[in-house]
Amino acid sequence: MSDPIQNKNVELLASLDHINLSLQGKTILHDVSLQLQAGKILTVIGPNGAGKSTLIRILLGLETAQSGGVYRKPKLRIGYVPQKMAIDSLLPLTVERFVSLSSRSFSNTAKAKDALEETGVKHLAKQAIQQLSGGEFQRVLLARALLRKPELLILDEPAQGVDVTGQAELYEQIAALKNTYGFGVLMVSHDLHLVMQKTDQVLCLNQHICCSGQPDDVSKHPEYQRLFGNLPAEGLAVYTHHHNHCHELNGDVVVGECKHADHNHSHHEHTDIAIEKVTTKEQEKHTHG
Numbered sequence: 257m258s259d260p261i262q263n264k265n266v267e268l269l270a271s272l273d274h275i276n277l278s279l280q281g282k283t284i285l286h287d288v289s290l291q292l293q294a295g296k297i298l299t300v301i302g303p304n305g306a307g308k309s310t311l312i313r314i315l316l317g318l319e320t321a322q323s324g325g326v327y328r329k330p331k332l333r334i335g336y337v338p339q340k341m342a343i344d345s346l347l348p349l350t351v352e353r354f355v356s357l358s359s360r361s362f363s364n365t366a367k368a369k370d371a372l373e374e375t376g377v378k379h380l381a382k383q384a385i386q387q388l389s390g391g392e393f394q395r396v397l398l399a400r401a402l403l404r405k406p407e408l409l410i411l412d413e414p415a416q417g418v419d420v421t422g423q424a425e426l427y428e429q430i431a432a433l434k435n436t437y438g439f440g441v442l443m444v445s446h447d448l449h450l451v452m453q454k455t456d457q458v459l460c461l462n463q464h465i466c467c468s469g470q471p472d473d474v475s476k477h478p479e480y481q482r483l484f485g486n487l488p489a490e491g492l493a494v495y496t497h498h499h500n501h502c503h504e505l506n507g508d509v510v511v512g513e514c515k516h517a518d519h520n521h522s523h524h525e526h527t528d529i530a531i532e533k534v535t536t537k538e539q540e541k542h543t544h545g
């Protein structure tokens with residue numbers, strides 16, 4: 257984001273400054289800048305393979321950019337809700353224990369319960385972590401992140417596996433928690449319409465920053481329109497691809513073997529529209545195909 261901070265009173269928590277990263281000869285991020293401020297929600301949207309998770313990894317210090325600057329406020333406390341987390345199905349682990357284990361004060365289950373209450377899943381405290389639904393698990397991960405008393409909360413697709421009503425509630429809750437605690441939020445999302453309502457700034461990423469700004473402005477931007485626009489809100493389903501199949505470039509599901517080794521990403525290498533209008537029939541194909 258090239259705009260300078262307008263309000264000097266807003267606390268800068270972290271920033272990326274003209275970040276460039278290539279991996280195995282492929283550009284992953286090109287000249288990406290952003291600023292994260294206390295009390296503000298920045299949402300990064302972009303098609304699969306756009307570099308959203310990589311951008312988070314750079315902010316967290318897990319990946320190093322080839323050029324550009326990364327700033328984190330000294331001793332910045334970051335709460336992180338990952339995109340996915342594998343938990344051993346045989347591990348006897350209650351929700352309460354899972355949350356308290358990840359805290360520095362791991363013996364304090366009272367704090368874990370408070371955090372679970374804040375995210376609306378206290379009633380699940382004694383349940384086995386493996387038995388949770390997708391939406392419940394995301395709320396447990398959110399509770400776990402809150403225990404760190406974050407100044408910056410980073411969420412990588414927090415609403416995956418959550419139905420539309422649940423997604424709206426989750427974004428509502430994140431915004432409410434942000435208002436209560438005043439932390440800054442960086443969120444990666446595919447949920448264009450829902451996310452727009454709760455975010456202060458949107459950054460549309462596709463290796464480079466296609467456009468950024470306030471949600472209303474971004475949604476009218478030609479680059480945003482090219483990537484996500486001209487699709488009616490009604491009947492539009494944007495979903496994360498956890499594939500057991502491949503697509504043709506036109507979006508059709510390939511019957512038979514995938515041509516590419518990495519079929520999770522290969523079909524997203526083109527830079528045009530990478531979201532699909534899913535009709536009931538197509539959804540059925542995805543479910544059963």
Ligand SMILES: Nc1ncnc2c1ncn2[C@@H]1O[C@H](COP(=O)(O)OP(=O)(O)OP(=O)(O)O)[C@@H](O)[C@H]1O
Nearest residue numbers: 279280284302303304305306307308309310311521
């Ligand atoms: N270690 C690596 N080596 C080579 N390429 C990589 C590596 N890690 C990630 N990539 C590639 O970088 C690109 C960006 O990946 P990233 O996970 O950041 O995208 P994303 O926007 O989060 O995608 P999604 O929405 O599918 O989660 C992808 O094309 C991915 O295949």
